[in-house]
Amino acid sequence: MRGCSGPNDPYNRAFQDLVVSLGKRLGFEISYGRYAGKSGEENYDGLWKRENGDVIVLEVKTSTWPIGSVSQLGDYIEKLSKTEGTGEVFGLYVIGKGDIQPLIEQILGSKYKDRMRLILYEDLIEILRLK
Numbered sequence: 001m002r003g004c005s006g007p008n009d010p011y012n013r014a015f016q017d018l019v020v021s022l023g024k025r026l027g028f029e030i031s032y033g034r035y036a037g038k039s040g041e042e043n044y045d046g047l048w049k050r051e052n053g054d055v056i057v058l059e060v061k062t063s064t065w066p067i068g069s070v071s072q073l074g075d076y077i078e079k080l081s082k083t084e085g086t087g088e089v090f091g092l093y094v095i096g097k098g099d100i101q102p103l104i105e106q107i108l109g110s111k112y113k114d115r116m117r118l119i120l121y122e123d124l125i126e127i128l129r130l131k
Helices: 010-025 071-083 101-108 121-130
Strands: 029-032 046-049 055-063 089-097 116-120
Touching (some): 010 029, 010 046, 010 055, 010 121, 055 071, 071 089, 089 101, 089 121, 101 116
Parallel strands (some): 055 089, 089 116
Antiparallel strands (some): 029 046, 046 055
């Protein structure tokens, strides 16, 4: 077992950077986010931007625990919708492993159900293979 956990764990940081960088291979302009949040600042894990102005806000998690509420990603969507300009803003959880059903149910029961999605990392890699 690794001795470090949370945002300071090198594995978590590397996984976050890897997922954000995959956006470039999918044709997005990418922006890396923070490893650990700071009060009053944008704390998302990364952004994927399309030429038409659409933005995907990323929340990257090595597992589904601990994700308390989808409202944090929802807040990022709302804030970026006000500042990013012309395109639409969507949220995407990229999950390394774990039981995703509770998180899916939380998304479907939220006011963000039309603007937030979830994908397992292995499925994201499969999309890249297909591309």
